[in-house]
Amino acid sequence: MSVSHILVVDDEPDIRELVKEILEDEHYRVSVAADGAAARQARMERRPDLILLDIWMPDIDGISLLKEWQQSDEPAPPVVVMSGHGTVETAVEATRLGAYDFLEKPLSMAKLLLTIRHALDDYNLRRENLGLRRHLRPLSRPLGRSQAMATLRDQAEKVAQTDAWVLLSGEPGVGKRLLARLIHNLSPRREGDFVEVGVATIVPANAVMELFGEESGDKVRYGLLEQASGGTLFLNEVADMDLDLQARLASALQGQSFVRLGGSRAVQIDIRVIASSHKDLLEEVRRGRFREDLYYLLNVVPITVPPLRQHREDITDLLSYYVDFFVDSDALPYRAFSVAAQNKLRNYDWPGNVRELKSIVHRLLILGAGESIDIDEVDAVLGTQPPATLQTAGFNFELPLRQAREQFEKAYIEHQLRNADGNVSQVAKAAGIERTHLYRKMKALGINPKEGGQA
Structure with a gap:
């Protein structure tokens, strides 16, 4: 298990050493600094996971150090400010500059340990969320029931x-x-x-x-x-x-x-x-x-x-997984692959492997229509020509994906409205989505259901 590193900055030797001993008993790694210059040096020598920072020190005050440090890391390690002569204004200033908490001396060791645990939990959560935003990973482990995946x-x-x-x-x-x-x-x-x-x-x-x-x-x-x-x-x-x-x-x-x-x-x-x-x-x-x-x-x-071609028996599970994933993440209408379509994909060589499969599922859900994905759509996606229904609609395949999706959805809903004489309930049933969701979609796309066209 990873051990957190804490930097204790305080000009009072007794407090510094007492806090160090208690934190080491709690299995933290601890560095200490007696003033601002030593704190800078210690922070340069090793990146801390949390800093306990005194305000009043002989060379540079803790507020100035806090301001300096909060401008460097993203996200910055949490700083817990300590002071025996602090004021409300000082506490407010420290919090405004990004301090996690403000503790008054004499320190309550129970409160100090609880604050440290909460600050580290918060810091780890922020870093985890940052990583998830940067790298969306819908799967938690390789999917499939084949012997290769097992x-x-x-x-x-x-x-x-x-x-x-x-x-x-x-x-x-x-x-x-x-x-x-x-x-x-x-x-x-x-x-x-x-x-x-x-x-x-x-x-x-x-x-x-x-x-x-x-x-x-x-x-x-x-x-x-x-x-x-x-x-x-x-x-x-x-x-x-x-x-x-x-x-x-x-x-x-x-x-x-x-x-x-x-x-x-x-x-x-x-x-x-x-x-x-x-x-x-x-x-x-x-x-x-x-x-x-x-x-x-x-x-x-x-x-x-x-490679995917070596465990083709997992393709059906992967198709099902990514259909559910994009229905949930992008609010796309659910569509199931027909047996013929699945068989076609199981016999495809997949030069782009699982990444290619994921992309193809996404494309079929965005650009297709109807409750099922049949072999004709799969043939079109795997080949060089787009589906004929999209060609005759004059669909522009040079658009960015988001705009292409919006253009198709608008044309699709307007077509269904014309067929249903403006009956939104019939359109919702034909499209396989909830009526309230359809109303929100039409509003976002600028469609007036009474006119079957733009508002």
């Missing part, structure tokens, strides 16, 4: 109970990211961060700063390696990393320490690494495009994620 889940569960590093291989779109997150979520590090490094998306000029962070005077920017400390670092498509960055990363991972850009002191980290690649990394090593030392560091437990 074996894959079993491998993930076994390796998750260790701290061994993992190398995931497989074609693009098979679900390597999903498997990496599953391993993290099942591991003792699940309370720590799951930090993904999209190697191919990092701008080369900024790569060192993004990974290793940066120091400039008294200010520090924590890189992705430090953000993953106590948790898991996921190197997605690691083969795309250039050789110079590979060398620097291999050194950092080997020693679990590094020096930030512009810094001079070594920063200690504690991370588990999961890497992925659709390329044969050993072949990349032979061709001189990937460092051998980094390859052997990462390749402790190799796991291969099979």
Whole structure:
């Protein structure tokens, strides 16, 4: 389990040491600082998960430090302000600047521990929500009843109970990211961060700063390696990393320490690494495009994620799952795949794997009509021509997806209104949606049900 690191900043030695001893008894890692300068130094040496900050200190006050620190991290670690001579105005100012809470001295240790637990829970929840907003993952684990998927889940569960590093291989779109997150979520590090490094998306000029962070005077920017400390670092498509960055990363991972850009002191980290690649990394090593030392560091437990064409029996379950997912997430009308359509998709080669399947289900729900998805629609989506019903409607396939969906929905509802002579109940029944939802949809699209057209 990840252990939280707390920085205690107070100019009174007795308070500083007492709080340190109590927190260590509660199994927190603790650093201490006697003044503002030492606090800055301690914060630069190691990224804290929470800061206990005194206000009145000999060199710089806590409010000034709070203002400085709240401008650097996103989201910033919580700060609990402490003072024996605080005023209401001071407490209000600290809260306005982002302090989690304000505690008066003499400290109640029971209240202090409760505040720390609540602050850390809130901080972890904010980071988790931020990660979910950035990376929507509708599945929690690889789906399917095939032997291939059962074996894959079993491998993930076994390796998750260790701290061994993992190398995931497989074609693009098979679900390597999903498997990496599953391993993290099942591991003792699940309370720590799951930090993904999209190697191919990092701008080369900024790569060192993004990974290793940066120091400039008294200010520090924590890189992705430090953000993953106590948790898991996921190197997605690691083969795309250039050789110079590979060398620097291999050194950092080997020693679990590094020096930030512009810094001079070594920063200690504690991370588990999961890497992925659709390329044969050993072949990349032979061709001189990937460092051998980094390859052997990462390749402790190799796991291969099979392509979808190798477990076609799972396609029916995947189709059903993503239909339900998009009906719920996008409020799309429910449509079921006919047996003929399912059979067609089970015999398709799926070059884009599960990612392609998800995209096709989404497209069919957006652009199609009727209660079922038949083989003709599937043939059209898998081929080069759009469905004939959409061609004759003059549908513009060059539009962005959101606008295309709105254009189709508007044309579809207006067509149904004309057929039903403006009877909204009949249209709702034909479309397979609730009448109240249909009214909201017509209002959003500017459709007047009495006229069957624009309001």
